[in-house]
Amino acid sequence: HPQQVNLDGAPVLSKGRRIFEEMGCFGCHTTKGYETFDKVGPDLTRIATKTTPDWALRWIKNPKDYLPHTRMPDFLVKDEEAEAITAYLWDSSEKEAPSPVDLGFPEEGPIPTEMIDQGKTLIEKVGCNGCHSVGERKIQVSDQLVRDFGPDLTRIAGKVNAQWLYRWVKNPQDYFPKTLMPNLR
Numbered sequence: 001h002p003q004q005v006n007l008d009g010a011p012v013l014s015k016g017r018r019i020f021e022e023m024g025c026f027g028c029h030t031t032k033g034y035e036t037f038d039k040v041g042p043d044l045t046r047i048a049t050k051t052t053p054d055w056a057l058r059w060i061k062n063p064k065d066y067l068p069h070t071r072m073p074d075f076l077v078k079d080e081e082a083e084a085i086t087a088y089l090w091d092s093s094e095k096e097a098p099s100p101v102d103l104g105f106p107e108e109g110p111i112p113t114e115m116i117d118q119g120k121t122l123i124e125k126v127g128c129n130g131c132h133s134v135g136e137r138k139i140q141v142s143d144q145l146v147r148d149f150g151p152d153l154t155r156i157a158g159k160v161n162a163q164w165l166y167r168w169v170k171n172p173q174d175y176f177p178k179t180l181m182p183n184l185r
Contacts, residue, residue, distance in 0.1 A: 016088030019081050028072070032092040041072065043176050048093035050164045057086045066159070067151060101166055126184055128153070150181065 020026065026034035028041035035045075047056065058065070060082040063072040077085070105111045123134060131150035156165065167174065172181040 012084050012087045013091055015081070016084035016086070016091075019077070019085055020088055023075055023077075025085070031089070044089055044093065046094045046175070048090055048095050049097040050160050053086050053090055055159055056089060057082050060085050066155070097163060098167065100163060103162055103166055107162075131181075 020031070025031070030043040030045055032045060060075075060077060061079070062074055063070045064074055105115055123129060128134070133152040133154065135154050160168075164175075168181075169184070171183055172179045173183060
């Protein structure tokens with residue numbers, strides 16, 4: 001029902017779509033039905049393969065709580081409006097994730113210390129810290145200014161799943177062709 005805003009029997013979904021359109025979310029984010037507009041925000045057509053509805057709900061309610069320097073404004077949505085928008089995004093999102101990749105560590109339980117140390121070394125060697133803050137490591141531009149050119153990665157595990165993160169690092173343009181993040185091979 002791409003042209004129908006109010007669907008009988010789906011009041012939450014209908015409300016979410018109406019709020020999504022009224023607030024102009026499609027002006028920044030690609031979503032089903034709005035693919036031809038130029039965007040400044042990330043593509044949401046596959047959000048269900050990236051994160052969880054719970055994380056998206058918290059983000060919609062207060063984006064600066066997760067990322068203080070985000071360009072996304074706080075629209076001061078009510079809880080039921082944020083729930084409706086989340087329902088709409090999940091309903092319109094592609095659900096099928098690509099085939100799983102063997103990441104070399106258990107899905108549950110602790111990640112081996114050797115892998116963590118290897119990852120830290122790679123982040124420093126490849127230069128991720130040139131654009132991203134990780135933990136206590138902040139990007140110091142001057143005596144007074146700390147700047148993130150890319151998102152702070154300290155809490156990334158609470159936002160995205162490991163499979164999505166692996167694919168993003170391997171080829172960011174595959175997920176978001178206009179990203180500023182380089183393909184580090």
